[in-house]
Amino acid sequence: MSDSNVVPLPPGRGSGRPTGTGGRSGSRRTPSPAKRTGGSDALAAGAARASNERSRRRSTPLLNPDRDPATAARGDTTGRAGESGARGTPRAPRTRPRRPARPARTVLARDTSPPGPAPTAEKGHHVEATSAPGAATSTVESLVTAVVRVLRATASASGLSGDEVEQRVAETLAFLRRRLTGDYVVDEFGFDRDLTDHAFLPLLRPLYRNWFRVEVRGIENIPDTGSALVVANHSGTIALDSLMTQVAVHDEHPNGRYLRMLGADLVFQSPVIGEVARKSGSTLATNADAERLLAAGELVGVWPEGFKGIGKPFSERYKLQRFGRGGFVSAALRTGTPIIPCSIVGAEEIYPILGNLKTVARLVGAPYAPITPTFPWFGLLGLVPLPSKWIIEFGAPLDTAALGPTAADDPMLVFDLTDQVRETIQQTLYSLLLQRRSVFF
Numbered sequence: 001m002s003d004s005n006v007v008p009l010p011p012g013r014g015s016g017r018p019t020g021t022g023g024r025s026g027s028r029r030t031p032s033p034a035k036r037t038g039g040s041d042a043l044a045a046g047a048a049r050a051s052n053e054r055s056r057r058r059s060t061p062l063l064n065p066d067r068d069p070a071t072a073a074r075g076d077t078t079g080r081a082g083e084s085g086a087r088g089t090p091r092a093p094r095t096r097p098r099r100p101a102r103p104a105r106t107v108l109a110r111d112t113s114p115p116g117p118a119p120t121a122e123k124g125h126h127v128e129a130t131s132a133p134g135a136a137t138s139t140v141e142s143l144v145t146a147v148v149r150v151l152r153a154t155a156s157a158s159g160l161s162g163d164e165v166e167q168r169v170a171e172t173l174a175f176l177r178r179r180l181t182g183d184y185v186v187d188e189f190g191f192d193r194d195l196t197d198h199a200f201l202p203l204l205r206p207l208y209r210n211w212f213r214v215e216v217r218g219i220e221n222i223p224d225t226g227s228a229l230v231v232a233n234h235s236g237t238i239a240l241d242s243l244m245t246q247v248a249v250h251d252e253h254p255n256g257r258y259l260r261m262l263g264a265d266l267v268f269q270s271p272v273i274g275e276v277a278r279k280s281g282s283t284l285a286t287n288a289d290a291e292r293l294l295a296a297g298e299l300v301g302v303w304p305e306g307f308k309g310i311g312k313p314f315s316e317r318y319k320l321q322r323f324g325r326g327g328f329v330s331a332a333l334r335t336g337t338p339i340i341p342c343s344i345v346g347a348e349e350i351y352p353i354l355g356n357l358k359t360v361a362r363l364v365g366a367p368y369a370p371i372t373p374t375f376p377w378f379g380l381l382g383l384v385p386l387p388s389k390w391i392i393e394f395g396a397p398l399d400t401a402a403l404g405p406t407a408a409d410d411p412m413l414v415f416d417l418t419d420q421v422r423e424t425i426q427q428t429l430y431s432l433l434l435q436r437r438s439v440f441f
Contacts, residue, residue: 144173171198189260189289190278196258200280201247207240208247211387212346216252218394221340224255227294228397229332230301231421232342233320233429234309237351237370240385241310241344242303246281248392249299259301260293262286262328266307266367290331301342302328304422311356311368317348318429326418329400333408333417338397341421343428346390349439351375388439391432395424 152165175198178184184194208214222228232245242261249259261277262285268274283289285302293300303309304323312321332339355371375382398421400407407413 175199186279189281189283189293191258191260191281192279193258196280200276201250204243204247205251207385208244208251211385212244212350212390214244214248214346214390214392216248216392216394218396219248219252221394221396222249222253222257222299223338223397224257225297227297227335227337228299228340229290229294229328229337230259230299230340230342230394231328231425232301232303233318233344233425234303234305235312235317235344236310236347236385237353237372238385239303239310240350241347242301244347244390245301245342245344245392249301257299260298261301262290262303264306287327287331290328291335294331294335294337300337304328304418307367311353311370313356314348314352314354317352318345318433320422320426320429323418323422326414329414329417329421330408332400333403333414334405336401336405338399338401339417339421340397341395341424341428343393343395343425343432344390345392345429345432345436346388346439349388350385352386386440389436389441391436393428393432395428 147169154165175194178194184192186192222230230245230249232241235241246259246261250256258281261282263277263282264285267277267282268284283293290300290302305321306324308321312319329339331337351370351372351374353368353370353372357369357371361367361369372382374384374386398417400417403413
């Protein structure tokens, strides 16, 4: 067989066995050594071309990033010769998208230089805010300054002095600081002077000055120092008369004295009212507490009528009820304290009692359940008191020091002195009612 009878292997096919032109004759011819050498050269050339083609198609920058693009275009001459089989047309290589390069991190060096002035933002440039501790303080100061300016503008519009408003704002901020730090004093009875001055009395002053327009007479009868016992009539359905008397003593007296009020058991049994009453200077209406306060030089207030006075119907207005057993007189006699009669006009009209639901009162544990012209018909609006005109007059003091402490053990003397105080208050009420022009004016 000559070399012309050998069929070369086409490119892209695997290496196979060359066959002759004799077809399938069933007998295989053994080529001569010369012919066998020529066939081997042809097979080697075809395998080399197939290997080069696969290497050229498989070589991509993703799989081999260090490969030179020029070399990849020409095709790699190295490959695996064993993969040059007849596998048909090779598949197109899969290409993976290149990931975007991550931005380089910028490492800021710590500034060890001494602090200097803050950077100033120039026009067209932005200066980033720092989170230094001074920034928060500066923000708070800016807010406080803005609030003070708004309050001063509001005060000017309402006719008040801007300096006065600014002073009150400063006092309020100082009060809040003391409450947060615990820098305040509470006495043995629970009286908190700081809370009374900056929270309790300021809440009552709008009622005292603008709603009831209280007129105070005889404030000079209250001593500047030392103990005294103020005895007053009780009325008004809700005990606002005792609160207005406390404001009158503090605001109208030259020394701004505090009235330590004696309250009933029901007041201190209430969860919220009892705590507020103690912090504002009130204590339980007992002889022991009254004598301790008077012995300490305090100004004490008592309303002997109790619930009988504030719960009486409107038809019995300004008619004093019984003053009890005269326990306040005994406390005054034992401590040698003067008794100051106090008459209050105007409290009877704030909640005129037209009826009393006794069954409801027993169910809720109250001394009475009043029906007024506004309550319960108007709901919560019925709790707003009527704006009656008030007059509070402090009478001349009754001296008890000359009688001595032993006079407290004489029941007839105690009774006579109690009746004298009651009659003085009753006559003063009649006199004030004649002087009053109108209930509301």
